[in-house]
Amino acid sequence: MLSLKKYLTEGLIQFTILLSLMGVRVDLDSYLPSHLPPLHEIILGPTSAYTQTQFHSLRGTTDGYGVHPKSVDLDHFFTSRRLLSRMRALDRLQVPSTELDTWLVHREADSSVSSAQTGSSLSPEGPQDLPSSDSSLRDNRETEQGRGPDELGASAPSESSELNKEEIDPIDILWLQDIDLGAGREDFESRGHHKDNEDIWESLHDDPGRESLQSRVQVDGETGENVPQEGQTAMSLADCLSLLDDTFQFAGSSEFPAPESQSILDTEPGPVALDQTDGLLSPFLPDMASPLDLEEQWQDLMSIMDMQPMDTNSSADDPLYLSLDPPLQPNGTLDAPSLQGCAQNLSLFTPSLEAFPISESPLPQLSSHNSSDINSTFGFTNLTGLLFSSSLNSTSNETSSGSLQDPLGGILGDALFDEISLMDLALEEGFSQMQTSQLQEELDSDSGLSLDSHRSPASPSGSETSSSSCSSSSSSSFSEEGAVGYSSDSELVEADDVEEAGGYQPEYSKFCRMSSQDPSRFNRLPFLEHVGHNHTYNMVPEEPEEPESPLAGRGSRRQSTFIDRQAGRDEQRARAMKIPFSNEKIINLPVEEFNELLTKYQLSEAQLCLVRDIRRRGKNKMAAQNCRKRKLDTILNLEQEVKRLNRERSSQLREKGENLRSLQRMKQEVENLYQEVFSQLRDQEGRPYSAQHYALHYTSNGNVVLMPRNAEGQQQRRPERKDRRK
DNA sequence: ATTTGGTGTCATAAG
DNA sequence: GTCTTATGACACCAA
Numbered sequence A: 001m002l003s004l005k006k007y008l009t010e011g012l013i014q015f016t017i018l019l020s021l022m023g024v025r026v027d028l029d030s031y032l033p034s035h036l037p038p039l040h041e042i043i044l045g046p047t048s049a050y051t052q053t054q055f056h057s058l059r060g061t062t063d064g065y066g067v068h069p070k071s072v073d074l075d076h077f078f079t080s081r082r083l084l085s086r087m088r089a090l091d092r093l094q095v096p097s098t099e100l101d102t103w104l105v106h107r108e109a110d111s112s113v114s115s116a117q118t119g120s121s122l123s124p125e126g127p128q129d130l131p132s133s134d135s136s137l138r139d140n141r142e143t144e145q146g147r148g149p150d151e152l153g154a155s156a157p158s159e160s161s162e163l164n165k166e167e168i169d170p171i172d173i174l175w176l177q178d179i180d181l182g183a184g185r186e187d188f189e190s191r192g193h194h195k196d197n198e199d200i201w202e203s204l205h206d207d208p209g210r211e212s213l214q215s216r217v218q219v220d221g222e223t224g225e226n227v228p229q230e231g232q233t234a235m236s237l238a239d240c241l242s243l244l245d246d247t248f249q250f251a252g253s254s255e256f257p258a259p260e261s262q263s264i265l266d267t268e269p270g271p272v273a274l275d276q277t278d279g280l281l282s283p284f285l286p287d288m289a290s291p292l293d294l295e296e297q298w299q300d301l302m303s304i305m306d307m308q309p310m311d312t313n314s315s316a317d318d319p320l321y322l323s324l325d326p327p328l329q330p331n332g333t334l335d336a337p338s339l340q341g342c343a344q345n346l347s348l349f350t351p352s353l354e355a356f357p358i359s360e361s362p363l364p365q366l367s368s369h370n371s372s373d374i375n376s377t378f379g380f381t382n383l384t385g386l387l388f389s390s391s392l393n394s395t396s397n398e399t400s401s402g403s404l405q406d407p408l409g410g411i412l413g414d415a416l417f418d419e420i421s422l423m424d425l426a427l428e429e430g431f432s433q434m435q436t437s438q439l440q441e442e443l444d445s446d447s448g449l450s451l452d453s454h455r456s457p458a459s460p461s462g463s464e465t466s467s468s469s470c471s472s473s474s475s476s477s478f479s480e481e482g483a484v485g486y487s488s489d490s491e492l493v494e495a496d497d498v499e500e501a502g503g504y505q506p507e508y509s510k511f512c513r514m515s516s517q518d519p520s521r522f523n524r525l526p527f528l529e530h531v532g533h534n535h536t537y538n539m540v541p542e543e544p545e546e547p548e549s550p551l552a553g554r555g556s557r558r559q560s561t562f563i564d565r566q567a568g569r570d571e572q573r574a575r576a577m578k579i580p581f582s583n584e585k586i587i588n589l590p591v592e593e594f595n596e597l598l599t600k601y602q603l604s605e606a607q608l609c610l611v612r613d614i615r616r617r618g619k620n621k622m623a624a625q626n627c628r629k630r631k632l633d634t635i636l637n638l639e640q641e642v643k644r645l646n647r648e649r650s651s652q653l654r655e656k657g658e659n660l661r662s663l664q665r666m667k668q669e670v671e672n673l674y675q676e677v678f679s680q681l682r683d684q685e686g687r688p689y690s691a692q693h694y695a696l697h698y699t700s701n702g703n704v705v706l707m708p709r710n711a712e713g714q715q716q717r718r719p720e721r722k723d724r725r726k
Numbered sequence B: 001a002t003t004t005g006g007t008g009t010c011a012t013a014a015g
Numbered sequence C: 001g002t003c004t005t006a007t008g009a010c011a012c013c014a015a
Helices: A002-021 A039-044 A054-058 A074-089 A100-109 A111-122 A133-152 A162-180 A183-190 A193-204 A213-223 A228-248 A261-265 A294-305 A336-349 A362-368 A371-378 A383-401 A409-445 A458-473 A489-496 A498-517 A519-524 A526-534 A557-567 A569-576 A583-588 A591-600 A605-680 A709-715
Strands: A320-322 A694-698 A704-708
Touching: A569 A583, A569 A605, A583 A591, A583 A605, A591 A605, A605 A694, A704 A709
Parallel strands: none
Antiparallel strands: A320 A704, A694 A704
């Protein structure tokens, strides 16, 4: 019975995987036996991300920053923060986070990319932004899903949620492996993709005057070279390339002023031909006699793109032309149906495309970027350059290895992924530098962090006036905030924040406790007033000139010090010197009123000196309190800034990983299309072309040219050669 | 006995 | 020149 259950469970899981292949999401957890872990744990293994830790409750507030360091609840808060800081210290490690469920799946696909994301995207997010475990989990997932399409900038289908994509991801890997093993080919051939492709093609080329598959077949039939799939495949390749070029908008790149997509693919209707020419180069040029740097390669490519149509010049050594006419709009852009058709076409050759809504979600997002954004985001030249250089590398390897079945295979297999890895590294470093500089800038520029901003004379002077005005009527307002005279930005912010202000106010009252020695606060309390005025005999004499109280020293030292602290030494001195007005007035009166007060009474020199000292010390005491509070606020602001930057960093790392993955998928599709086209090309004798000696190249007018590899090196330097089309 | 944080005070610079 | 404010440094105290 148990084995039967197990069998059924495994079958359910496998069935779910199959359903996910078809884009159907099945929640199998509800069907699983209760003793089994959830399905995602069965598939992915148990993750700490799903372990609901109650560390959120360690913070009473949203993130704990509302708690002032001087809060009476500070022990509790710092305990929480210590735990959290430990978790943050695990930045590079696996930190429990609800985001893990997204990235652990990708780890299998490309560990190089996702590992960095996993480490970095976790630490600052997760616990800090989670007010409670339950709601945080839900919120995070919501934000994750809600943010996903936005970050992709895509009109992603609603059913292709983030989770769906992640579920399909490993399946896509299996698909790719099947393709590599040749299994996928027969598979989708057996599915009758020919017919589908033809349908798609016909739908895209409903006008008989345009290039149709049949016409291509006819032309190909003349030479006896091509089968109908070639045209479709070639069109798919062209569409895909146009998509890529459209997507990345290489034309706008100052570094690599690539031609616009329509310049590449804008082909007037004409007979499809596998012409022979000798003069064209291609970004796919695999064989490079001499290694050129990317700039030179691009110049060559540009010269090719700018070539005018060539005059026909048939020769035995000329490379073959394969004219491709992608369904372009009059303006040269691909309309939505074209995209759809391209996606479907692509999906026929690369079933993984069905798994990834690449034509819908990533591409529009990427196309929204301008070239500088792309460069800044990816930190590399462009896809064409990548393909170019990578194909070069792969070809150079091919000549030695002899395996030329996959001219672009090196792109994904070695060179491109290496470059992506390097790019990732460079991005990582650049990002860190950028973030460091950004942090520096913000620390320098942020007024909330600048001490100078707090040196605004407004608040102290305002406090001075307010307290002085209050002091004229009563002494009640001295120890109020206005008397302290410091109001920081963070204070205002936290006061505005309902969640965070709660912890701050008690602290502020505690902070105000620092002014408990102030006479006004002292006088506000009747019993303390009584102590302050009537128990001076407990005062321990501190200054020799002050007359000793006859009862001094009689009380316990502890009691005297307590009273001393409560009353204030200056207060005691003032009483000892029989100063006829309160210390509060001495300290807080404006200088004019203070001088007027001094002139009102006939004071001795010692009394005058004491009064001035009291005033100086009192003001300095408040200044010191303000200064310390300002320091604390600065520390708090810095801490919040660090937290914000950590969140920003993880978000950008996550976005970078998504972009890299979508780029890799696009490259994979291009490579698949290339292989598809190349493998179906036939020479006059009906034999397939050897990848060792021939390679497909891409021209500016949308043609794909089959060129001998040995001629490429020669023609690389002859970009002025004119295009020839039949 | 030592450490640590809070507080007051002084000295000094700057506005 | 005076007053006020800010701040580093130091000492004291209590936990």
